[in-house]
Amino acid sequence: MLNPCTDTFLSNLSAAHPGLLRGIAPPDVADPRGRWEGQGAAVACPRSTAEVAAVVRACHEAAVGIVPLGGGTGLVGGQVMPQGPAPLLLSLERMAGLRGAYPAENVLVVEAGMILANVQAEAAKVDRLFPLALASQGSARIGGNLASNAGGLNVLRYGNTRDLCLGLEAVLPDGSILNGLKRLRKDNTGYDLRHLLIGSEGTLGIITAASLRLFPNPAAQVVALLAVPSPRAALDLLALAEGRLSGMISAFELIHRMGYDFLAETMPEVTVPFSPVPEWSVLIELGLPREIAPEEAMASLYAEGEERGLVLDGVVAASDAQAAALWRIRESIPEANRRIGSVSSHDISLPLSAIPDFIPRAGVALAALGAWRINCFGHLGDGNLHYNVFPVQGRHRRDHENQRDAVKACVHDIVHEMGGSVSAEHGIGRLKVGDLERYGDPTKLAAMRAIKAALDPRGIMNPGAVLRA
Numbered sequence: 001m002l003n004p005c006t007d008t009f010l011s012n013l014s015a016a017h018p019g020l021l022r023g024i025a026p027p028d029v030a031d032p033r034g035r036w037e038g039q040g041a042a043v044a045c046p047r048s049t050a051e052v053a054a055v056v057r058a059c060h061e062a063a064v065g066i067v068p069l070g071g072g073t074g075l076v077g078g079q080v081m082p083q084g085p086a087p088l089l090l091s092l093e094r095m096a097g098l099r100g101a102y103p104a105e106n107v108l109v110v111e112a113g114m115i116l117a118n119v120q121a122e123a124a125k126v127d128r129l130f131p132l133a134l135a136s137q138g139s140a141r142i143g144g145n146l147a148s149n150a151g152g153l154n155v156l157r158y159g160n161t162r163d164l165c166l167g168l169e170a171v172l173p174d175g176s177i178l179n180g181l182k183r184l185r186k187d188n189t190g191y192d193l194r195h196l197l198i199g200s201e202g203t204l205g206i207i208t209a210a211s212l213r214l215f216p217n218p219a220a221q222v223v224a225l226l227a228v229p230s231p232r233a234a235l236d237l238l239a240l241a242e243g244r245l246s247g248m249i250s251a252f253e254l255i256h257r258m259g260y261d262f263l264a265e266t267m268p269e270v271t272v273p274f275s276p277v278p279e280w281s282v283l284i285e286l287g288l289p290r291e292i293a294p295e296e297a298m299a300s301l302y303a304e305g306e307e308r309g310l311v312l313d314g315v316v317a318a319s320d321a322q323a324a325a326l327w328r329i330r331e332s333i334p335e336a337n338r339r340i341g342s343v344s345s346h347d348i349s350l351p352l353s354a355i356p357d358f359i360p361r362a363g364v365a366l367a368a369l370g371a372w373r374i375n376c377f378g379h380l381g382d383g384n385l386h387y388n389v390f391p392v393q394g395r396h397r398r399d400h401e402n403q404r405d406a407v408k409a410c411v412h413d414i415v416h417e418m419g420g421s422v423s424a425e426h427g428i429g430r431l432k433v434g435d436l437e438r439y440g441d442p443t444k445l446a447a448m449r450a451i452k453a454a455l456d457p458r459g460i461m462n463p464g465a466v467l468r469a
Helices: 007-016 049-062 116-125 142-147 193-197 231-244 257-266 294-307 320-340 352-367 397-417 433-439 442-455
Strands: 066-069 088-091 098-102 107-111 165-171 177-180 206-213 220-228 249-256 280-288 313-316 347-349 373-379 384-390
Touching: 007 049, 049 066, 049 088, 049 165, 049 177, 049 206, 066 142, 098 116, 107 116, 116 142, 142 206, 165 193, 177 193, 220 231, 220 294, 220 320, 231 249, 231 280, 231 294, 231 352, 249 257, 249 320, 257 320, 257 373, 280 294, 280 320, 294 313, 320 373, 320 384, 347 397, 352 373, 352 384, 352 397, 384 397, 397 433
Parallel strands: 066 088
Antiparallel strands: 098 107, 107 206, 165 177, 165 206, 220 280, 220 313, 249 280, 249 373, 347 384, 373 384
16 A cells, blocks of 8 residues: 655655755646646655665655656656556656767666767767667656567568567666666576567666667668558558568658648648658668668569559658658657547557558448547558547547547457557556456466566556556
Protein backbone atom coordinates (compact mmCIF):
# COMPACT_ATOMS: atom_id res chain seq x y z
CA MET A 1 0.00 0.00 0.00
CA LEU A 2 1.53 3.30 -1.11
CA ASN A 3 1.66 6.39 1.03
CA PRO A 4 1.36 9.96 -0.28
CA CYS A 5 4.48 12.08 -0.59
CA THR A 6 3.98 14.36 2.43
CA ASP A 7 5.50 17.69 3.45
CA THR A 8 7.35 15.91 6.24
CA PHE A 9 8.88 13.42 3.81
CA LEU A 10 9.94 16.27 1.51
CA SER A 11 11.40 18.28 4.40
CA ASN A 12 13.52 15.35 5.53
CA LEU A 13 14.68 14.66 1.96
CA SER A 14 15.53 18.31 1.40
CA ALA A 15 17.44 18.53 4.68
CA ALA A 16 19.54 15.52 3.74
CA HIS A 17 20.11 16.76 0.16
CA PRO A 18 19.93 20.57 -0.09
CA GLY A 19 18.92 21.83 -3.52
CA LEU A 20 17.52 18.47 -4.55
CA LEU A 21 13.86 19.44 -4.85
CA ARG A 22 12.00 21.90 -7.03
CA GLY A 23 8.36 22.74 -7.48
CA ILE A 24 6.17 21.19 -10.14
CA ALA A 25 5.77 23.10 -13.42
CA PRO A 26 2.83 22.45 -15.79
CA PRO A 27 4.92 20.41 -18.27
CA ASP A 28 5.89 18.00 -15.49
CA VAL A 29 2.34 16.67 -15.21
CA ALA A 30 1.19 17.15 -18.81
CA ASP A 31 0.22 14.50 -21.34
CA PRO A 32 1.09 15.54 -24.93
CA ARG A 33 -2.27 14.29 -26.19
CA GLY A 34 -4.23 16.04 -23.47
CA ARG A 35 -5.90 12.85 -22.24
CA TRP A 36 -4.71 13.07 -18.64
CA GLU A 37 -3.31 15.48 -16.10
CA GLY A 38 -0.77 14.01 -13.73
CA GLN A 39 -0.04 14.83 -10.12
CA GLY A 40 2.92 14.93 -7.76
CA ALA A 41 4.13 16.55 -4.57
CA ALA A 42 7.49 17.81 -5.88
CA VAL A 43 10.22 17.06 -8.41
CA ALA A 44 13.50 15.55 -7.25
CA CYS A 45 16.41 16.55 -9.48
CA PRO A 46 19.43 14.49 -8.37
CA ARG A 47 22.93 15.45 -9.46
CA SER A 48 24.56 12.02 -9.27
CA THR A 49 23.76 8.34 -9.29
CA ALA A 50 24.44 8.23 -5.56
CA GLU A 51 21.82 10.92 -5.04
CA VAL A 52 19.32 9.01 -7.21
CA ALA A 53 19.97 5.97 -5.02
CA ALA A 54 19.37 8.01 -1.85
CA VAL A 55 16.06 9.32 -3.19
CA VAL A 56 14.87 5.86 -4.25
CA ARG A 57 15.97 4.35 -0.93
CA ALA A 58 13.99 6.97 0.98
CA CYS A 59 10.90 6.34 -1.14
CA HIS A 60 11.27 2.59 -0.67
CA GLU A 61 11.46 2.94 3.11
CA ALA A 62 8.44 5.29 3.23
CA ALA A 63 6.43 3.44 0.54
CA VAL A 64 6.18 6.62 -1.55
CA GLY A 65 5.60 6.21 -5.27
CA ILE A 66 8.09 7.50 -7.84
CA VAL A 67 7.13 8.67 -11.34
CA PRO A 68 10.21 9.14 -13.56
CA LEU A 69 10.26 12.20 -15.82
CA GLY A 70 12.13 12.23 -19.10
CA GLY A 71 11.44 14.77 -21.81
CA GLY A 72 7.68 14.50 -21.36
CA THR A 73 7.17 13.29 -24.93
CA GLY A 74 5.65 9.86 -24.21
CA LEU A 75 2.30 9.20 -25.86
CA VAL A 76 0.89 6.43 -23.62
CA GLY A 77 0.76 8.14 -20.23
CA GLY A 78 3.86 6.50 -18.79
CA GLN A 79 5.08 9.79 -17.31
CA VAL A 80 1.82 10.95 -15.69
CA MET A 81 -0.01 9.47 -12.69
CA PRO A 82 -3.51 10.96 -12.66
CA GLN A 83 -4.78 9.32 -9.49
CA GLY A 84 -3.70 7.58 -6.32
CA PRO A 85 -1.43 8.80 -3.48
CA ALA A 86 0.62 11.80 -4.62
CA PRO A 87 4.01 10.51 -5.86
CA LEU A 88 7.43 12.08 -5.97
CA LEU A 89 8.44 12.97 -9.53
CA LEU A 90 12.06 12.21 -10.38
CA SER A 91 13.87 14.00 -13.20
CA LEU A 92 17.44 13.40 -14.40
CA GLU A 93 17.60 16.83 -16.05
CA ARG A 94 20.77 17.62 -14.04
CA MET A 95 22.40 14.33 -15.05
CA ALA A 96 23.01 15.06 -18.71
CA GLY A 97 26.76 14.68 -18.96
CA LEU A 98 29.11 12.79 -21.25
CA ARG A 99 31.06 10.15 -19.37
CA GLY A 100 33.24 9.00 -22.23
CA ALA A 101 33.63 8.75 -26.01
CA TYR A 102 35.45 5.78 -27.54
CA PRO A 103 35.36 6.19 -31.33
CA ALA A 104 37.77 3.29 -31.91
CA GLU A 105 35.24 1.07 -30.12
CA ASN A 106 32.20 2.84 -31.59
CA VAL A 107 30.89 3.53 -28.07
CA LEU A 108 29.55 6.60 -26.29
CA VAL A 109 28.84 6.60 -22.53
CA VAL A 110 26.29 9.20 -21.45
CA GLU A 111 24.11 10.02 -18.50
CA ALA A 112 20.42 9.28 -18.86
CA GLY A 113 19.28 12.90 -18.72
CA MET A 114 21.06 13.84 -21.96
CA ILE A 115 18.71 15.05 -24.70
CA LEU A 116 18.70 12.68 -27.68
CA ALA A 117 19.77 15.43 -30.10
CA ASN A 118 22.77 16.09 -27.84
CA VAL A 119 23.67 12.39 -27.90
CA GLN A 120 23.65 12.60 -31.69
CA ALA A 121 25.83 15.73 -31.52
CA GLU A 122 28.35 14.08 -29.19
CA ALA A 123 28.63 11.18 -31.63
CA ALA A 124 29.17 13.62 -34.49
CA LYS A 125 32.06 15.25 -32.60
CA VAL A 126 33.99 12.00 -32.93
CA ASP A 127 32.86 11.47 -36.55
CA ARG A 128 30.36 8.78 -35.66
CA LEU A 129 26.62 8.28 -35.97
CA PHE A 130 24.15 7.52 -33.19
CA PRO A 131 21.25 6.47 -35.40
CA LEU A 132 18.23 6.74 -33.11
CA ALA A 133 16.07 9.42 -34.77
CA LEU A 134 12.68 10.63 -33.53
CA ALA A 135 10.45 13.61 -34.18
CA SER A 136 10.86 14.51 -30.48
CA GLN A 137 14.66 14.21 -30.41
CA GLY A 138 15.06 17.86 -29.44
CA SER A 139 13.39 17.24 -26.07
CA ALA A 140 13.31 13.46 -25.46
CA ARG A 141 15.98 12.22 -23.06
CA ILE A 142 18.02 9.10 -23.74
CA GLY A 143 16.97 7.54 -20.43
CA GLY A 144 13.34 7.76 -21.46
CA ASN A 145 14.20 6.39 -24.91
CA LEU A 146 15.81 3.38 -23.25
CA ALA A 147 13.04 2.95 -20.70
CA SER A 148 10.45 2.82 -23.51
CA ASN A 149 12.68 1.03 -26.07
CA ALA A 150 11.93 3.78 -28.58
CA GLY A 151 11.86 2.95 -32.28
CA GLY A 152 11.89 5.82 -34.76
CA LEU A 153 12.92 6.25 -38.34
CA ASN A 154 16.04 4.07 -38.64
CA VAL A 155 14.95 0.77 -37.06
CA LEU A 156 15.08 -1.00 -40.42
CA ARG A 157 18.85 -0.57 -40.56
CA TYR A 158 20.01 -0.06 -36.98
CA GLY A 159 17.34 -1.57 -34.74
CA ASN A 160 15.37 -0.24 -31.76
CA THR A 161 16.98 1.57 -28.84
CA ARG A 162 17.48 -1.85 -27.22
CA ASP A 163 19.81 -2.78 -30.07
CA LEU A 164 21.86 0.38 -29.58
CA CYS A 165 22.73 -0.21 -25.92
CA LEU A 166 25.70 -2.23 -24.66
CA GLY A 167 25.45 -1.54 -20.93
CA LEU A 168 23.44 0.25 -18.27
CA GLU A 169 23.89 1.83 -14.90
CA ALA A 170 20.64 1.90 -12.94
CA VAL A 171 19.16 2.31 -9.48
CA LEU A 172 16.88 -0.55 -8.46
CA PRO A 173 13.72 -0.10 -6.37
CA ASP A 174 15.48 -0.69 -3.03
CA GLY A 175 18.07 1.99 -3.79
CA SER A 176 20.89 -0.38 -4.76
CA ILE A 177 23.00 0.55 -7.78
CA LEU A 178 23.39 -1.80 -10.74
CA ASN A 179 26.89 -1.17 -12.14
CA GLY A 180 26.51 -2.48 -15.66
CA LEU A 181 28.18 0.18 -17.82
CA LYS A 182 30.25 -2.27 -19.79
CA ARG A 183 31.32 -1.59 -23.37
CA LEU A 184 31.23 -5.24 -24.42
CA ARG A 185 29.57 -6.89 -27.39
CA LYS A 186 29.79 -10.29 -25.71
CA ASP A 187 29.07 -10.88 -22.03
CA ASN A 188 27.32 -14.15 -21.13
CA THR A 189 27.58 -13.85 -17.35
CA GLY A 190 24.07 -14.79 -16.32
CA TYR A 191 20.77 -12.97 -16.74
CA ASP A 192 21.00 -9.84 -18.87
CA LEU A 193 19.41 -7.25 -16.59
CA ARG A 194 20.12 -4.58 -19.20
CA HIS A 195 17.42 -5.99 -21.45
CA LEU A 196 15.06 -6.37 -18.51
CA LEU A 197 15.31 -2.67 -17.68
CA ILE A 198 15.15 -1.48 -21.30
CA GLY A 199 11.47 -1.21 -22.18
CA SER A 200 10.32 -1.52 -18.54
CA GLU A 201 9.11 2.11 -18.55
CA GLY A 202 10.53 2.97 -15.14
CA THR A 203 8.62 0.18 -13.36
CA LEU A 204 11.73 -1.83 -12.37
CA GLY A 205 14.30 0.90 -11.73
CA ILE A 206 15.78 4.22 -12.81
CA ILE A 207 18.30 4.13 -15.66
CA THR A 208 21.05 6.63 -14.83
CA ALA A 209 23.64 6.08 -17.59
CA ALA A 210 24.19 3.98 -20.70
CA SER A 211 26.91 2.71 -23.00
CA LEU A 212 25.61 3.31 -26.52
CA ARG A 213 26.61 1.82 -29.85
CA LEU A 214 27.90 4.18 -32.52
CA PHE A 215 28.33 3.60 -36.25
CA PRO A 216 30.46 5.04 -39.04
CA ASN A 217 28.69 7.76 -40.96
CA PRO A 218 27.55 6.65 -44.43
CA ALA A 219 29.82 8.17 -47.06
CA ALA A 220 26.80 9.33 -49.06
CA GLN A 221 23.04 9.48 -48.70
CA VAL A 222 20.17 9.85 -51.14
CA VAL A 223 16.46 10.34 -50.50
CA ALA A 224 13.51 9.78 -52.83
CA LEU A 225 9.73 10.02 -52.58
CA LEU A 226 8.17 7.41 -54.86
CA ALA A 227 4.50 6.92 -55.77
CA VAL A 228 3.50 3.25 -55.64
CA PRO A 229 0.28 1.47 -56.70
CA SER A 230 -0.44 -0.15 -53.33
CA PRO A 231 1.05 -1.26 -50.00
CA ARG A 232 1.75 -4.66 -51.57
CA ALA A 233 3.75 -2.95 -54.33
CA ALA A 234 5.57 -0.96 -51.65
CA LEU A 235 6.62 -4.21 -49.95
CA ASP A 236 7.75 -5.66 -53.26
CA LEU A 237 9.78 -2.50 -53.84
CA LEU A 238 11.33 -2.91 -50.39
CA ALA A 239 12.28 -6.49 -51.23
CA LEU A 240 13.81 -5.30 -54.50
CA ALA A 241 15.79 -2.61 -52.70
CA GLU A 242 17.03 -5.04 -50.06
CA GLY A 243 18.10 -7.49 -52.73
CA ARG A 244 20.10 -4.80 -54.49
CA LEU A 245 21.35 -2.82 -51.49
CA SER A 246 21.27 -5.12 -48.49
CA GLY A 247 22.09 -3.27 -45.26
CA MET A 248 22.10 0.15 -46.93
CA ILE A 249 18.42 1.11 -46.57
CA SER A 250 18.21 3.54 -43.68
CA ALA A 251 14.47 4.25 -43.90
CA PHE A 252 11.45 3.05 -45.84
CA GLU A 253 8.33 5.02 -44.87
CA LEU A 254 4.80 4.41 -46.14
CA ILE A 255 2.56 7.46 -46.70
CA HIS A 256 -1.15 7.41 -47.57
CA ARG A 257 -2.93 10.15 -49.50
CA MET A 258 -4.78 11.19 -46.33
CA GLY A 259 -1.49 12.38 -44.88
CA TYR A 260 -1.04 14.77 -47.80
CA ASP A 261 -4.66 15.90 -47.46
CA PHE A 262 -4.13 16.70 -43.78
CA LEU A 263 -0.98 18.67 -44.61
CA ALA A 264 -2.90 20.69 -47.21
CA GLU A 265 -5.65 21.32 -44.67
CA THR A 266 -3.51 22.28 -41.67
CA MET A 267 0.06 22.99 -42.86
CA PRO A 268 -0.11 24.31 -46.44
CA GLU A 269 3.42 25.65 -46.11
CA VAL A 270 4.72 22.07 -46.41
CA THR A 271 5.28 21.55 -50.13
CA VAL A 272 4.29 18.22 -51.69
CA PRO A 273 5.98 17.44 -55.05
CA PHE A 274 3.02 15.55 -56.56
CA SER A 275 -0.07 16.86 -58.31
CA PRO A 276 -2.36 15.10 -57.98
CA VAL A 277 -1.08 13.34 -54.88
CA PRO A 278 -0.87 9.53 -55.16
CA GLU A 279 -2.97 7.16 -53.10
CA TRP A 280 0.21 5.57 -51.72
CA SER A 281 3.86 6.55 -51.69
CA VAL A 282 7.09 5.63 -49.94
CA LEU A 283 9.95 7.77 -48.68
CA ILE A 284 13.19 5.87 -49.02
CA GLU A 285 16.65 6.85 -47.78
CA LEU A 286 19.84 5.03 -48.71
CA GLY A 287 23.11 5.37 -46.81
CA LEU A 288 25.93 4.16 -49.02
CA PRO A 289 29.68 3.46 -48.92
CA ARG A 290 32.13 5.38 -51.09
CA GLU A 291 32.18 2.67 -53.73
CA ILE A 292 28.51 3.23 -54.70
CA ALA A 293 27.33 6.45 -56.37
CA PRO A 294 24.09 7.48 -54.58
CA GLU A 295 22.31 9.02 -57.58
CA GLU A 296 23.07 5.99 -59.75
CA ALA A 297 21.91 3.56 -57.05
CA MET A 298 18.58 5.31 -56.62
CA ALA A 299 18.10 5.82 -60.37
CA SER A 300 18.73 2.13 -61.01
CA LEU A 301 16.27 1.13 -58.26
CA TYR A 302 13.69 3.57 -59.64
CA ALA A 303 14.08 2.24 -63.18
CA GLU A 304 13.70 -1.41 -62.23
CA GLY A 305 10.81 -0.62 -59.92
CA GLU A 306 9.06 1.26 -62.73
CA GLU A 307 9.71 -1.60 -65.15
CA ARG A 308 8.09 -4.06 -62.71
CA GLY A 309 5.08 -1.82 -62.15
CA LEU A 310 6.07 -1.03 -58.56
CA VAL A 311 6.81 2.68 -59.08
CA LEU A 312 4.41 5.07 -60.80
CA ASP A 313 6.19 8.40 -60.31
CA GLY A 314 8.78 9.90 -58.06
CA VAL A 315 11.15 12.62 -56.98
CA VAL A 316 14.81 12.01 -56.17
CA ALA A 317 16.50 14.67 -54.04
CA ALA A 318 19.40 16.32 -55.86
CA SER A 319 20.73 18.21 -52.83
CA ASP A 320 20.69 18.17 -49.04
CA ALA A 321 18.04 20.90 -49.09
CA GLN A 322 15.77 18.82 -51.32
CA ALA A 323 16.31 15.77 -49.13
CA ALA A 324 15.36 17.81 -46.07
CA ALA A 325 12.24 19.04 -47.87
CA LEU A 326 11.16 15.46 -48.60
CA TRP A 327 11.78 14.43 -45.01
CA ARG A 328 9.83 17.44 -43.81
CA ILE A 329 6.73 16.00 -45.47
CA ARG A 330 6.98 12.75 -43.53
CA GLU A 331 7.96 14.41 -40.26
CA SER A 332 5.10 16.94 -40.48
CA ILE A 333 2.35 14.33 -40.75
CA PRO A 334 2.14 13.68 -36.96
CA GLU A 335 1.70 17.41 -36.33
CA ALA A 336 -0.99 17.62 -39.01
CA ASN A 337 -2.70 14.67 -37.33
CA ARG A 338 -2.59 16.48 -34.00
CA ARG A 339 -4.18 19.57 -35.50
CA ILE A 340 -7.00 17.51 -37.03
CA GLY A 341 -7.55 15.58 -33.79
CA SER A 342 -7.90 11.80 -33.90
CA VAL A 343 -10.73 9.77 -32.46
CA SER A 344 -8.27 6.95 -31.78
CA SER A 345 -4.58 6.53 -32.68
CA HIS A 346 -2.94 3.14 -33.00
CA ASP A 347 0.77 2.32 -32.82
CA ILE A 348 0.74 -1.20 -34.25
CA SER A 349 3.08 -3.69 -35.86
CA LEU A 350 2.34 -6.62 -38.13
CA PRO A 351 4.25 -9.29 -40.03
CA LEU A 352 5.26 -7.54 -43.24
CA SER A 353 3.32 -9.93 -45.45
CA ALA A 354 0.13 -9.28 -43.45
CA ILE A 355 0.10 -5.52 -43.98
CA PRO A 356 -1.53 -5.48 -47.46
CA ASP A 357 -4.43 -7.55 -46.10
CA PHE A 358 -4.73 -5.70 -42.79
CA ILE A 359 -5.26 -2.25 -44.30
CA PRO A 360 -8.45 -2.99 -46.30
CA ARG A 361 -9.74 -5.41 -43.64
CA ALA A 362 -9.50 -2.76 -40.92
CA GLY A 363 -11.10 -0.17 -43.18
CA VAL A 364 -14.13 -2.38 -43.83
CA ALA A 365 -14.52 -3.21 -40.13
CA LEU A 366 -14.35 0.46 -39.12
CA ALA A 367 -16.90 1.44 -41.78
CA ALA A 368 -19.42 -0.70 -39.89
CA LEU A 369 -18.97 1.67 -36.93
CA GLY A 370 -19.44 4.90 -38.88
CA ALA A 371 -17.81 7.28 -41.35
CA TRP A 372 -14.15 8.10 -40.79
CA ARG A 373 -10.99 9.47 -42.31
CA ILE A 374 -8.11 7.04 -41.85
CA ASN A 375 -4.48 8.08 -42.02
CA CYS A 376 -2.26 5.03 -42.30
CA PHE A 377 1.47 5.77 -42.44
CA GLY A 378 4.68 4.71 -40.78
CA HIS A 379 7.78 2.59 -40.79
CA LEU A 380 6.90 -0.02 -43.39
CA GLY A 381 10.41 -1.45 -43.42
CA ASP A 382 9.99 -2.79 -39.88
CA GLY A 383 6.24 -3.44 -40.00
CA ASN A 384 5.26 -0.54 -37.72
CA LEU A 385 2.18 1.39 -38.85
CA HIS A 386 0.53 4.41 -37.28
CA TYR A 387 -3.09 3.64 -38.11
CA ASN A 388 -5.07 6.66 -36.95
CA VAL A 389 -8.83 7.22 -37.18
CA PHE A 390 -10.25 10.74 -37.56
CA PRO A 391 -13.71 12.30 -37.84
CA VAL A 392 -14.94 13.33 -41.28
CA GLN A 393 -14.63 16.99 -42.24
CA GLY A 394 -17.08 19.17 -40.35
CA ARG A 395 -17.01 17.01 -37.23
CA HIS A 396 -14.73 16.99 -34.17
CA ARG A 397 -13.23 14.13 -32.22
CA ARG A 398 -15.36 15.08 -29.19
CA ASP A 399 -18.38 14.08 -31.29
CA HIS A 400 -17.09 10.49 -31.14
CA GLU A 401 -15.98 10.21 -27.51
CA ASN A 402 -18.46 7.42 -26.92
CA GLN A 403 -17.00 5.45 -29.86
CA ARG A 404 -13.30 5.70 -29.03
CA ASP A 405 -13.12 2.40 -27.16
CA ALA A 406 -15.05 0.58 -29.88
CA VAL A 407 -12.78 1.99 -32.61
CA LYS A 408 -9.64 1.00 -30.70
CA ALA A 409 -10.95 -2.49 -29.98
CA CYS A 410 -11.92 -2.94 -33.64
CA VAL A 411 -8.40 -2.14 -34.85
CA HIS A 412 -6.56 -3.95 -32.07
CA ASP A 413 -8.66 -7.11 -32.38
CA ILE A 414 -7.72 -7.41 -36.05
CA VAL A 415 -4.04 -6.72 -35.32
CA HIS A 416 -4.02 -9.41 -32.64
CA GLU A 417 -5.79 -11.93 -34.88
CA MET A 418 -3.20 -11.33 -37.60
CA GLY A 419 -0.25 -11.98 -35.29
CA GLY A 420 0.67 -8.35 -34.67
CA SER A 421 1.30 -6.13 -31.67
CA VAL A 422 -0.93 -3.35 -30.34
CA SER A 423 2.13 -1.47 -29.05
CA ALA A 424 4.93 -1.30 -31.58
CA GLU A 425 7.19 1.50 -30.37
CA HIS A 426 5.39 3.73 -27.85
CA GLY A 427 5.15 1.28 -24.97
CA ILE A 428 2.26 0.41 -22.65
CA GLY A 429 2.32 3.28 -20.15
CA ARG A 430 -1.07 3.69 -18.51
CA LEU A 431 -3.03 4.01 -21.74
CA LYS A 432 -2.59 0.38 -22.80
CA VAL A 433 -2.62 -1.51 -19.51
CA GLY A 434 -6.04 -2.94 -20.42
CA ASP A 435 -4.80 -3.84 -23.90
CA LEU A 436 -1.87 -5.75 -22.42
CA GLU A 437 -4.27 -7.67 -20.19
CA ARG A 438 -6.61 -8.36 -23.11
CA TYR A 439 -4.06 -9.42 -25.72
CA GLY A 440 -1.01 -10.43 -23.71
CA ASP A 441 0.06 -14.04 -23.27
CA PRO A 442 -1.07 -15.14 -19.76
CA THR A 443 2.22 -16.88 -19.04
CA LYS A 444 4.20 -13.81 -20.02
CA LEU A 445 1.99 -11.58 -17.86
CA ALA A 446 2.41 -13.90 -14.88
CA ALA A 447 6.19 -13.80 -15.32
CA MET A 448 6.13 -10.01 -15.59
CA ARG A 449 4.11 -9.72 -12.36
CA ALA A 450 6.52 -12.08 -10.60
CA ILE A 451 9.52 -10.02 -11.72
CA LYS A 452 7.82 -6.80 -10.60
CA ALA A 453 7.00 -8.30 -7.20
CA ALA A 454 10.55 -9.59 -6.75
CA LEU A 455 12.33 -6.36 -7.65
CA ASP A 456 9.75 -3.86 -6.42
CA PRO A 457 7.77 -5.54 -3.61
CA ARG A 458 6.45 -2.20 -2.32
CA GLY A 459 5.24 -1.17 -5.80
CA ILE A 460 6.87 2.28 -5.69
CA MET A 461 8.26 2.39 -9.22
CA ASN A 462 5.93 4.21 -11.63
CA PRO A 463 2.77 2.79 -10.03
CA GLY A 464 0.08 1.81 -12.50
CA ALA A 465 2.29 1.89 -15.59
CA VAL A 466 2.59 -1.31 -17.68
CA LEU A 467 1.00 -3.47 -14.95
CA ARG A 468 -2.12 -2.50 -13.07
CA ALA A 469 -1.31 -1.28 -9.56
